Structures are given as structure tokens and as C-alpha cells.
Amino acid sequence: MIPSPPLAFVPQLAMTEPARAALTSNLIVGALLVGLALAIRSIRKDDVWREAFQQVWARRKVPVVILGLYVFVALLDSVTWVGASGALEDQVAAHEARSVLDRMFTGTTEKSYSAPFATQEFYDASALRHPRRHPLGTNILGQDVLYMTLKGARVALLIGGLTSLIAIPLALFFGVSAGYFGRRIDDVVFFLMNTLASMPSILLLIALIMAMGRSTLSVCVALGVTSWVAFCRLSRGETMKLREMDYVHAARSLGVSNVRIVLRHIVPNLMHLVVITFVLMFSGLVLSEAVLSWLGIGVDGSWGQMIAQAKDELSREPAIWWNVTAAGVALFGLLLAVNLIGDALRDVLDPRTLRERG
């Protein structure tokens, strides 16, 4: 099946709404990949970091590979374009921006529930359109559960990854400023941190999303707002300790500007905390989103949403278990991989070992 030329990639042609969305999304993915490539390049140049990551790879090969698989699936779902792929059913959906993953599963819907590898519908025993072609069954809308599960990877990585990418630099900025410049700036930031930290995160999340409306963006923003405080506190504390180091005193007495000191002496010494926090925050965010989905205010298409449907599905007689199992296993797999990697990273990047290596 040779796809017709993707309209979105040809700038001169008039762009429809879905095409524009597809282009933006592709650009963002592209930017993220470029950023990742740059990060990898700078890691390879630095001995300490390269060794650290090599050690993590040596200790945790399986989780890294598994994480790679998730990222690959997410990428499959991230590259989108408008246009048909050839099959008949496609013509209807040709106007929407669909990803590689979408196209792989186009035209696989049934009427409603069906069990894995079944030949007939779950409730009315009528024949399936695609018997035995659903390894994980179908959900209430007849969508292939494997498809929905794979789609959830992109959502999860978006929630965990993107939110952290926004929250951490923000927290770093405020924390370092507060820790380094002290006094007034510190008072303000400290007060802000305490105020935000005084509200239990779940409730704050709920309040924020209710106020901002239930969209993916507001969920990410809300998650970001509730998660930056912990790292801000950490970077503030560490900066205060680093500020008292002899080499910082030396630099200041030599007249080096504050900005240079911060950028060259303080921030690089916080990077190990950044990495560890990023990984740990990731799983926390994904778990929080699952809870939000259950409450009805999460992101569409997430595994949390699939699990949320479980309560109803499991209480039926006979129970419908494949939906929640698929989403649950997928969620567990991602989080376990991330947590194991994060654990290993934390051991490897222990400041004591970093200092000994110099």
C-alpha cells in the first residue's frame, strides 16, 4: 500500500485544520528528538556521565530495552499526516490527521465488546467483522484493545516526559535563584513554595483542572504546578550548600559575575539531581494522571481512562477483564522499567561516587 503524498508536508498547499495540527505535532516531535540527540552528544563527551550511563545500561539492560520499546510505540503514534493510505475504509478518515499506528489499525472496529481472539461479539453472539484478529479483544466501542493500549504509550510519555521537561527547568530556575541570591528573592520563593506545598496535590490538581477546563493542556499544566515544589526545594537547599563551597568563594573574590558562577559552578553540580528527579517524577506524574482519569478529569486515551472503565466492566457477569488487564499491564510495564532505571541511576549518580571519581 503506497500512501498518497501527504498533504501536510507541502507548505504551499492550503492547510486544513487537521493538517495544521499534524504539522505542529510533527514539529514538536522533531524538536524533542533533536533535543534528545544533543543531550546524548553532550553526555558522550563527558567522562563521568558517560560512565554513569554505561553502568546503568550494564545493570539494567532489560528495563532500558523495554523503555525503548515504549518510546518506539509512542513515536509510531506521534508522526501524523493527513491523507489516505489506500484501503476503502480509509477514505472516510482521510481528512483527519492519523499516525502510523492509527493507519496500522484502520478498519478494525467491531460493534462492541469481544473477548481476545473471539469469533463473535460478547453480548449478542453475532459474528465479528474480523474474527480472531483481536489478540486483546475489543472495548465498548468495538475498538481493538491492543490498538488502544499502544496509543496510550504516547499519552503516558507525553504526560510524564513533557510535564517534567517544563516543571524541572522552572523549579531549577526558582530554586537556584532563591538559594544563591538569598534574602528577598529567597523569602518570596520560599513563601510561594510553602503555599503551594500546603495544598495536598490531588486536591490542588482537581481544583486547577476544574478551573482551567478539562483539556490535555490544563492537565499538563496542573501536573506541572503541583510537582515543581519538591525539586525547587531540593535545588534551593543544594544551591545554598554549594554557595558556601570554597571554589565559589574564590570565584566571587576574583570578581566573576554571578551569572557565570551559577551557570558554571552551581548548575552543573545539580545535574545529577536533575536526572534523578526527572526519572522519579515521570512515574509519579503518570500515576497521578491515572487517578485523574479515574476521576474523569484526565487525558483522553490514557491507560488511566481504560482502567477507569474497569469498575463497571468487572462487575458484570461474566466479567470483562481484558480492557483493564491490558492497560494495567502496559502501565505497570512502563513504570517498572522507569523506576528500575531511576533506582540504578540514583545509585550510580550518588554524590559520593561522583566526588570520588572527581
Next chain:
Amino acid sequence: MSAVLEVKDLRTTFPLAGRRVPIVDGISFSVDAGQVLAIVGESGSGKSITALSVLRLVPKPGRIDGGRVLLDGKNLLEANIPAMRRVRGHDIAMIFQEPMTSLNPVVRVGAQVMEAVLLHERVSKAAARDRGLELFRRVGIPDPVARFDAYPHQLSGGLKQRVMIAMALVTRPRVLLADEPTTALDVTIQAQILELMRELQRDFRTAIVLITHDLGVVNELADEIAVMYAGRFVERGAREAVLSQPSHPYTQGLLASMPSRNEPGKPLYEIRGVVPGPDRWPPGCRFCDRCDEAIDVCRDTVPGPVQLEPGHVAWCHVVERARRGGAQ
């Protein structure tokens, strides 16, 4: 007088790049009751690990791989753990370099001293408290009753070290291992602590193994000196002998670099080079790369002991050559 503690060919290894490296490489010494042996060396020479090895407190991944540690003739390295625990704090006690962190910050100092007693003797708490107070007085802690119930952070460095000494000696151990006890203290306090140790050694007849890098401390307290370099002894003898007639080039270098021995106005003498890490040890004498008098055999063959006078030994090929030359 028979030796209270005898160490023979002690070998303690640590892993490095796949191999096990002997940080303590064949160390032998003995101390008699009431005697002070000072083990002198730079940081990295393995002296602290030597002391820890005696009590089998070597931190993992270190491991004692050979030798014997004899207390009254019994080899501690073969003892089981409960027996070892009886020895620790009761027959052999140890004090450490950093009084700041070596005391439990949330327990009152008196209680920590009492613990030393209660762990080894069946006495009442009241009796343990009395013993503790008695030691507090002995080590010269002013206002001992009030200080007994203080927390470590409420005491100065010097007082904390006195508490450590009290805690170590409250059970009247036969041997005291002192790992750089004065290094973290002010010079004036150092003198007081050394004076205290001298008194206690005299009164309790404790055998002391004093580990230090400070020759000034050695001068004050030691009866016998052993100079350690990169895991091995290079010279050993009575204090007078080693200080006035140092034979090994390293000992000579150490003494020459003391500020008191240098002329004012002239640059301070220093031994060239740095202590090599275990990955750079030559097969022979480990000092040869920094030694001005090294000869070819130094690099390949480990120098054997050369008897200079009764009780004064050096491990050096150059000294050996000189001896043989002189004898001829």
C-alpha cells in the same frame, strides 16, 4: 614483659579494577603493656586500615586476607563474631579521628559511655553511671556531672575527644588503638589531649597503638615508632633511634620536611612526587620513584628487613648495601 598485642604479617586487601590490592601488606608489630607504638605515615599509607583490621572492622569491600592478630596468644582473626564483640571495647578499644561525627548525636554522652560498661560487665545502671563519672573526672572534663547528661553537639571538639577517651578506657582495656586522635583539634587542645593520654597510659598501663601523620605528636608520646608507606613498614625502632638516626630515605625525608628542622628563610624541604595509588605500585620498593637514592634493584625486588641495631630495623636496599659495605 610479654607483648599484649602481636600482629604478624597482616594483609588486608581491597578490590581495584578486578584484582585485590593489599592496602595493608605484611605488617608486623607488637606492643607491651604500658607502651606506646606510634605508626606514622601519610594519608593513604594504610595505617587506619591496619588499626581497623586488628578489630576486624574493615569496611566492605575490604577483607583481611592473611596474617595473625594475637591477643594474649590467641588469634583474633580466627575468633567467631560473639568472641570478637567481647574483645571490642573490652580488651581492645579504639578512638577515632573525628569526635564530631564519631558520637551518636541523639544520645547523651554519659549514656554512650555507660553503654560501653553495660555491654561488657554485669553491673547496675547506677554502677555504670558512677564508673562513667569517674572516668569523666579522670580525663579532665570540667563540671563532669552536668556534662554527663549533655548531648555531643553541646561540647567542644576537645571535650568530645575526652569523652571518646573516657568511653574507650572505662572498661580498662589492655590495648587502645588511637586513630589520629588529635588531628581534628586545635594545637593547644592537642597538647592537653596528649598529656592526658600520657597520664592514662602511665596509670592504667594500657598499651597504645597511636596512628598519626604528625611527627610532633610522635615525639610527645611514643616509645616505639613504625614508619609506614604504601601498605608496608619501611622503618621501625625505638623513638630516639628513629628520630635521631633515621635510616630509610622516606623517614629522612619526613623528618627533613618538618618546619622546625628547616632554617628560617630557606624554602621548606619536601619529598618530591606524590604517594602512588595502588595501581601504580612497582613490584619492588614502593618508594623508589620518589627516592633520591634508589638503585636498580629497588624497582624489582621488595627490600627485606635490615637490622641496624637491636630493635631498629629498616626495609631498604640502599641501607642494606651500606651495611654490607661497612661490615666489609
Next chain:
Amino acid sequence: MLAYVVRRLSYGALVVLGVLFFLFVLFFAVSTPDDIARRAIGDKAMPEVIEQWKINHGYDKPKWPGPGQWSDNLLVEHYRRMLTFDFGRSDADGTPILDRIAKGAGPSLALTLPMFAIGLVIGLTLSLFVAFFRETYIDKAGVFLAVLGMSVSVLLYIIAGQFLLGKVLKWFPVSGFDPAPGVLWRFLALPVAVGVIASLGSDVRFYRTVFVEEIHKDYVRTARAKGCGEGRIMSRHVLGNAMIPVLTNVVMVIPFLFTGALLTEAFFGIPGLGSLTVDAINANDFSTLRSMVYISALLFVVAQILTDISYTLVDPRVRLE
């Protein structure tokens, strides 16, 4: 000590005022009274109906203080009412909010107090055990299991618990709540068990790290040199020092004892504050939500002050400067 407590309380009061301001901005500026009204009575409602609704619920005043309305505006109103616990009525069904909060506190505590106590005891015991055997297979297995436990969403624990133990094995009722003394434990057993197991993974991981860090400190080496056995070292020396970080973790959980494990309550049909919050979300009931967040913030601030004060009991180095 008194001066310290007073200072802490005043700072806490400042934080509460800050929280209230934040809540105000969130509920009245980001989402305006018009939005709230529309969400309550429907998007298509006529402007007059919306206005009337706003008047009924007291949302018709101007938002910010200004000339001529220094005290008759929503901001001041908000502060006054929250600080006097005059929560008013629910946007959804008009019942007095304070009443519902008072009624919900009991069931929530009945659930969360046992969860907290049992979780703490089991968590500390397991971590002590694992830390004692550090670097052995027991330790590595324990840590792996803990990470495993951390990676499973609470939702899955609840679902698994309900499904397996409630539906399939029928050991416990799937949901419900009956305050009668003899029967209560049957309804609480499952949610408490699920709650404890769900947080066990991360707790054990955290406590173990704390214990292992303490074990490597110098004073432990001194204790060993005195002849202390490993067991005594763990219980007499390490535990006391480890309490400081553990305490932070523990005291911060206190507000949750009241706000209730949201999910657990909702899933298991326990009529506590958690269910109240979940209902408020589903009904777009802003005034209840606002009051709930305020109450938990208040509790948080109190918990923080309690933590600071409790530090002085556990750590003699902290003298209340």
C-alpha cells in the same frame, strides 16, 4: 520555645492567607462565576437565569476591592467566610457544606487511621529487616519487590483487591459502610489492607535508604568498636537517628487522614471526606471543592508546624532558634 511556636504559627497563618488568595484566583478569576453558573445550570441558560443563580449563590458582587467597594466584594467575602468557616451551601444540592464535612470526618478517620498506623509499623519493620541484611540477596530481593510495588497504580490495587477478594473469593464485602461496632471492621478490612499494600513499596524503599545511610555514619563504627552487636546498632543507634527524616515523611501524611484516601473511599463506598470531594468533582460543585481544599491546606499547615516542633523532641541538635 514559646517565641518559636508563636513565630511558626504566624508564618503558618501567612501561608494560609496565601493559600486563600491562590484559591480565590483559581476559583474566581481563572474560572469566573459566570462559568460556574453555566456549569451548574447548563450552557444554554438565559442570561437572566444565570444572573439570578449568581445572586442566589452570592457570586454577583464585584471581584476585587476598589473605590466604593472596599469590603463588599468577592475577595473580602471569600476571606471572611473561609476564615470563619462559613462555608455556605453546596453548589450542587444546597446542603450546608460544614455539616457534610463534619459528618464525613468520622468515616474518613476510621479508614485512614488504621491504614496509617498499620502501614507505618509494617513499613518500618520490613525496612529494618531489609537494611539489616543490606547487600545480601534478601536486600536485593526486598528492594526489587519494593520497586515492583511502587510501579503499580493504586487503582490497580483497589481493583484487584475488590475483584479478587471481594467478588471472586467473597471474603469481604466489595463496598459499603456500616458504623455498627461489630460489623464495621468487615467493611474496613479490605480498604485498609489495600491502602497499606499500595504504599508499602515506596515506604520501604524510602525507609531503607534512610537506614542504610545512617549505618554508614561514623558513630555506628564507634558503636561497633565498643562491641555493639548489629541488632543493637539497628534498634538503639540507627533507629533513633533515622527518625528525623522518617518523621518528616510521616507527619506530612496527617492531613490525608482527614481528607481521606479519595480513591479508596470512592471505590469502597465509604461516606467520608474523600467521597465528598469526588462527588463535588462529578457535580462541578465549586463551593464544596473550595472548602475542601481550604480545610486540607489548613491541616497541612498545622501538620508542618507539628513536624517542626516534633523535630526538637527527636533531634537534640535542633534548638528552637
